[in-house]
Amino acid sequence: MTTTTPTAPPTGVTPGPRKSASTAARESLSGRWASAAAIVIAVLWTLPTFGLFVSSFRPESEVKTNGWWNVVTDPQFTLDSYRQVISGADIDLATYLINSFVITIPSVLIPISLAVMAAYAFAWIPFRGRDTLFVAVFALQIVPIQVTMIPLLRLYVDPPFNLMPLSGNDAPGGGFYTVWLSHTIFALPLAIFLLHNFMREIPGELIESARVDGAGHVQIFSRIMLPLMTPAIAAFGIFQFLWVWNDLLVALVFAGGNPSVSPLTVRLAALAGQRGEDWHLLSAGAFVSLVIPLIVFLSLQRYFVRGLLAGSVKG
């Protein structure tokens, strides 16, 4: 990179956007090498998924005897693998797909609702000890979920004060409550912190004038705050959705290997262990589990990026 040839702007683009630091770096690294490097990274990142995707549509006999790149010379496609993993009695991903939905929806709605309320109080209702309490909640982000698991499981199985056990054969809700509650608990500190940050950005005059007009906190919360908070709620919601849908640890520990409560990830991990050579099934199974988060992700990408930039990354 000793000489840099000033390249003429491509015809048709007269002024062009102003150059940023990286544009400048990229151009002087000579455009061709930069594009080549970018393409290499992009291919490396896409190829693994693509290979599995192709394999999920190939017949079993083909998947097991030759590499997926042979589709170029010998294209054969079938939906047999999908049929087998979704409705085949031995794998039955359809049931686990429903479990994943049943686990995920309350595990997103409940913590967000609780967190919005708590965040509102922390931001706009003055009371003694508020800041200390907020810092305490915020500081609990450092607790890794591993540290909480066994005592929490004990509480579910054998709660004090003669409360109803939430896990076991005659648990309420068929045992889903333990999973819902755990996801809710683990989401709260981060959710409260983030939503509080968003809420503080809303101008105080808005709240003040509403107070003067005689509105109580409940009205301000439901009529003013909730509508204004929709983008923030969406940003955290998509995070929590992906986190819960893709979670393995919480499901393994709190669903306790009970197949009627276990989500897709648990079934898929078991499948990878038991039938590690059945690539036609693994590939189709993996894609069944990918479809939903991928759709959510692609359609709400805007909010996802906003959430990332605001710091919603679960430690």
Next chain:
Amino acid sequence: MTSTDKLIQMSIAVVLFFAVMGTILLLTTKLRSRSGERVQAAAFIAPSLLLIAVGLLYPAARTVYQSFFGSAYEPIVGGDGENFVGLDNYRQIFTSNDLLQVLQNTAVWVVLTPLLATGIGLVYAVLIDRSRFEKSAKALIFLPMAISLVGASIIWKFVYDYKASEQAQLGVLNGLLKAAGFDTYRFLLTEPWNTLFLIVIIVWVQAGFAMTILSAAIKAIPDDIVEAARLDGVNGLKLFRYITVPSIRPSLIVVLTTISITTLKVFDIVRTATGGQFGTSVLAYEFYVQSFRSFNFGLGAALATLIFVLVTPIVVYNIRQMRRLEAR
């Protein structure tokens, strides 16, 4: 339970939740006085605080306590303390060969993953910045973030698939090795390099996160700084080294620390790809095995506490950096 039952249970839970919360809010609507405000604050905050206290605070303290006891679960009240072992669980972690290997692997994970993911994310962000295909180019690197780590592990196990050299290959990498005339390689079985091939999986997932944050930071560098540097004849790699990198330093630190925190807690990849065999286990996976397979509650608690201790300074540092980033 049939699927319909499950969906009904789910609806009951959600409706119940909103009904309870709605009632609490309605009951406090009428309060206007000073003390009324206190009641309202309590109504808004108490449910969250209760859950956090019972579900995070108490269990965390309980686990730390348990880490000084043997494999039986020690009741706090009424236990005669016979099971008390002091620091033995920790001594075991730092002396037994198996666990030392786990610690060593964890160290390799925590050092390499942030560096590789951030490095690749940064280079890619710079390369595609303001190019014509920026949006779709980003989406490609970004997509693995939507995939579960179980799914990602399966995707990469297929890439690493091993068949003896004379057989037809299913995995891309061994296919390439064979085509180039080399012997095929057991990527996930050959110690100690298999750990590196597992790390590739998490780098693959995390690079998108690094790229997103760093790309936003790069776009925020003021144009006049860049212009001034260019007028001074700073170009190419020098511009990258002396202008771009220093300008996004706070974001770089946040990305590095965030990824190392995530890495320290990841257990899905090891569990799905190798099951912790062939010398690949890491701290978070060993915690799972000791606690839920071997029922070594004391050792499991000590491993969890160790994760806690290791994560804490990084999180504190990370949050401080994030604060500084926001203050700018």
